Amino acid sequence: MMAPIFEKGFTVRSYEVDSKGRVRVTAILNYLQEVAGDHARLLGVAVRDLLPQGLTWVISRMHLKLFAEVSSREELLLRTWPSTRDARFTCREFELSTADGRLLGAATASFAVLDIATRRPVETSRLPAYPLVARRAIVDDFATIPRLAEPESELTFRVGREELDINNHLNNVVYAGWALETVPKTVAEQSRLADLEIVFRSEAFYGETVVARSSIMADAAHDTYLHQIVRAEDGLELARLISRWQPEVAEH
Template sequence: MSYEKYECEHKLVTSDTDFKQELKPSAILNFFQETAGINSSLLGVGYPDLRPRGLFWVLSKIYVELTEPVYYGDTVQIATWPHEPNKAIFERSFLVCKNNEPRVRALSRWCLLDSVTGRIAPASAINQKTERFIEERAVDFCDWRIPFVEDKIEPSFTLKIAHSEYDLNYHVNNIKYADYVFNCFSIEELTARRVKSFQINYVKQTHEKDVLNFYRDQISKDVFIVEGVKNGEESVISARVCFA
């Protein structure tokens, strides 16, 4: 049996939505994390398969495009599929539909990390149990570079990391950063605008007691960049948010 694509349905609940009752970015990433985990397990490269070998998946980059809002109570169809990896980069597509009409499209990049050395493992370290890889991406995207914020004067959002931000890899989970990024915008700003797309590049891991400052800058009419800085020293994420 081939598991080159995984699909499921989900009815949006309160925790999936924001103050406008719209599907929020962090919930989108949570959908992706859960479905990618299930699909990876079916392919024989899930957490239980990799842990004994000292390997784990790390999301390095993700681009998410939103065509129309999805609301509390809506039922959506979620699909994900991996693409053929290169030497060390694994790409994976995601698609969220309502009534089989695409509402969210995404493309992500992952790597395998060695828990002992902290180094990236080659793609040849694993064997995904699939007869074929789907070539078609959910969205055409290749602009992975995000500029850093130049003038880091006053942070738009700050927090000190505690254990509630952690996942099973003992670092801040990737979905948390979506909330941090959008906390850089006010309710007034988010009410007046619709998110067209967002992109997050994960640069460094963060851990308990780290202090994160998030700075934002507007680089064009509807485009903002956000940078997260750890303990006033090193960048941990960069993000780009485009509004319609």
């Protein structure tokens, strides 16, 4: 019987932490990607199952909340399950906790099935049935993220071979890492990322130049930044993001 909820433990590696010993957000996003892939294989809907049909998965939206600092001293447990499936999209949920059950974070993501030849989404009815758990880790209807009008910070990157995924385009985790690089140094060093929303709009490929931009948003509770990723060659928008930061609490 197919397990509707899948669990996997993770041991944090030394190269997955920053200069303060905190697990990098990109490492956490990679954990989510890995556990989703592992569960999809058990359900018979992994990328390798779809490729013979000329199909593949693409991520449309992601929302990650971190409730506490994720430390390299902790053994981590990730839990995931598919929660919804309609004609065009399916949602997958995630919960990140310590080995003893303390909840550290949660995420929800929306995926579409893409026809590789046409680069257009197809109906999820082309997939086999799999069990759903009707519970959202984060209740999110994925409201529209506004377009960045006037960037305050801008960095340029080039898509290299190391950034490509199994679909031969820029790995979705890289978008987040490059976007977060545009946050001011003082914020990144004195705060922790509490919330990250991403909408993926287009693909980037090997050799292309990508520009990451950001500006601060008005928010009473957090330092909040609106991000945009564009292709330098023609200005094509690749992704929009919102990052929310909370000041670190000093340990006593």
